[in-house]
Amino acid sequence: MLSIKMSASKATVGRMRSLKSRLTRKLPFSTIPVEVLAGITVALALIPESLAFAAIAKVNPMVALYTSFSMAVVIALAGGRPAMISAATGSMALLMTTLVAKHGVEYLFAATILTGIIQFLIGLFKLGRFFSFIPQTVISGFVNALGILIFVAQVQQLPGESWQAYVMVAATLAIVYVFPRLTKVVPSPLVAIVAMTIVAIVAQLPIHRVGDIGAITRNLPVFHLPNVSFSLETLAIILPYALTLAIVGLLESLLTAALLDDLTDTRSSKDKEVRGQGIANMVTGFLGGMAGCGMVGQSIINVRSGGRHRLSTAVAGAFLLFSIFVLRDLVQQIPMAALIGVMIMVSFETFDFSSLKSLRTMPLGEVIIMPFTAAIALLTHDLAQGVLAGVILSTLMFGWRLAQTRITTSVDQDGTKLYVLSGQLFFGSAASLLDRFTYSADPHRIVIDFSRSHVWDHAAAVAIAKVVAKYHRLEKHVSLVGLNPDSDQAIRRAGVPEYAIVLDDDASLIA
Numbered sequence: 001m002l003s004i005k006m007s008a009s010k011a012t013v014g015r016m017r018s019l020k021s022r023l024t025r026k027l028p029f030s031t032i033p034v035e036v037l038a039g040i041t042v043a044l045a046l047i048p049e050s051l052a053f054a055a056i057a058k059v060n061p062m063v064a065l066y067t068s069f070s071m072a073v074v075i076a077l078a079g080g081r082p083a084m085i086s087a088a089t090g091s092m093a094l095l096m097t098t099l100v101a102k103h104g105v106e107y108l109f110a111a112t113i114l115t116g117i118i119q120f121l122i123g124l125f126k127l128g129r130f131f132s133f134i135p136q137t138v139i140s141g142f143v144n145a146l147g148i149l150i151f152v153a154q155v156q157q158l159p160g161e162s163w164q165a166y167v168m169v170a171a172t173l174a175i176v177y178v179f180p181r182l183t184k185v186v187p188s189p190l191v192a193i194v195a196m197t198i199v200a201i202v203a204q205l206p207i208h209r210v211g212d213i214g215a216i217t218r219n220l221p222v223f224h225l226p227n228v229s230f231s232l233e234t235l236a237i238i239l240p241y242a243l244t245l246a247i248v249g250l251l252e253s254l255l256t257a258a259l260l261d262d263l264t265d266t267r268s269s270k271d272k273e274v275r276g277q278g279i280a281n282m283v284t285g286f287l288g289g290m291a292g293c294g295m296v297g298q299s300i301i302n303v304r305s306g307g308r309h310r311l312s313t314a315v316a317g318a319f320l321l322f323s324i325f326v327l328r329d330l331v332q333q334i335p336m337a338a339l340i341g342v343m344i345m346v347s348f349e350t351f352d353f354s355s356l357k358s359l360r361t362m363p364l365g366e367v368i369i370m371p372f373t374a375a376i377a378l379l380t381h382d383l384a385q386g387v388l389a390g391v392i393l394s395t396l397m398f399g400w401r402l403a404q405t406r407i408t409t410s411v412d413q414d415g416t417k418l419y420v421l422s423g424q425l426f427f428g429s430a431a432s433l434l435d436r437f438t439y440s441a442d443p444h445r446i447v448i449d450f451s452r453s454h455v456w457d458h459a460a461a462v463a464i465a466k467v468v469a470k471y472h473r474l475e476k477h478v479s480l481v482g483l484n485p486d487s488d489q490a491i492r493r494a495g496v497p498e499y500a501i502v503l504d505d506d507a508s509l510i511a
Contacts, residue, residue, distance in 0.1 A: 038307035039315025072317030080272030113285035120278025141373025147351030172341025187305030211332030253294035451482030
């Protein structure tokens with residue numbers, strides 16, 4: 001019995017050492033205080049936002065706080081982007097309101113677990129690479145819309161506040177931007193929050209505090225199996241929500257990771273991040289939380305405060321729980337004006353001002369995409385819809401440009417007419433291809449040169465077969481030359497006659 005207890009104790013110690021190694025791997029000791037302070041700063045900024053997102057989703061405030069704690073800690077261990085913060089978010093909360101209203105919070109917990117499973121499978125099969133097809137102009141529109149939405153959300157909280165709140169916002173911004181000139185040992189947002197809290201408590205200022213947003217209890221999260229029936233009926237209810245949450249969550253998380261890659265000049269593992277988001281949401285669902293994802297604002301606070309490693313993310317989650325359980329009374333006294341000031345700084349840091357300068361050098365089509373993406377996101381207050389609209393528009397524009405096939409013609413001395421095709425042949429250009437040939441007016445012999453083009457799909461191959469068939473009905477001889485192997489296979493499958501296809505070795509025989 002004693003040996004079993006000793007073995008269990010050794011196993012626990014081993015797991016703790018492994019966890020410590022995971023969080024502090026390749027981490028110089030001198031950077032640990034910076035990471036810890038950055039995490040604390042993020043945790044303090046997470047609390048009021050989590051409470052606000054709980055109100056959006058119409059759930060108990062503790063559900064959102066448990067989410068932010070769980071997501072941050074788990075993603076610190078399992079994620080692919082160090083220093084990125086994942087927690088409860090507004091975009092995800094908006095998607096949950098109907099589910100909670102119709103079926104209750106237990107179905108939300110079940111949907112959160114299913115969201116995590118879907119995301120983990122997407123990462124397992126490496127499907128996250130499809131998110132890399134999002135154009136840079138769409139990403140710029142996403143980032144700029146986010147910066148504007150963050151700024152507007154903060155300004156909307158100020159009407160009705162006393163004049164002292166406006167002064168505190170200005171003082172917070174001053175500390176955030178001036179304090180780093182004195183020292184960067186302590187994150188300036190943390191200094192601003194602590195200083196403004198002390199001023200608010202000592203002077204007893206008549207301003208809104210964190211505690212005014214929602215009630216914070218000292219209950220710790222515990223394992224909770226969703227109280228729903230495990231049946232196809234339940235699956236039919238939660239699956240549509242889980243699919244939407246999974247896609248939107250991954251979209252925001254991967255865009256956040258890409259933004260941090262640029263800010264820190266480092267690279268992240270996208271497939272690992274996708275799997276990590278799945279694991280974090282599964283754990284969160286079993287702890288009585290709602291689905292979450294990467295947060296641009298809090299991630300920028302973390303990086304701006306010096307966080308570069310997994311430790312800062314883990315500290316953010318751990319200190320959030322510590323704040324709830326131990327420092328609840330003090331945390332509830334944090335003035336909202338201080339947090340508004342910090343988030344205004346985040347909005348400025350988020351907005352990509354350089355993208356506005358680059359508009360002058362972009363082609364007209366790409367110039368439209370960025371403001372279009374931002375406009376849709378601002379009108380709908382949904383970043384995912386803005387990105388989706390931007391991707392659709394850029395895809396349509398790309399397809400339109402790709403479908404512009406060029407055809408040049410010439411007539412040889414022996415009377416043979418040569419058509420030279422340049423461009424990509426696919427379903428988008430197939431319809432117009434049929435009208436580019438003067439069938440009746442052409443001479444008896446026609447050569448169509450594909451050496452500068454490529455047949456991509458069956459629709460284009462069928463169009464070519466129709467061209468050959470039209471010439472055949474007019475008793476004219478057409479030869480297809482310059483086909484690469486893929487194009488050759490495509491048109492053969494479409495039924496183009498063997499006699500019309502001229503191989504490279506036989507092309508010289510055409511007179």
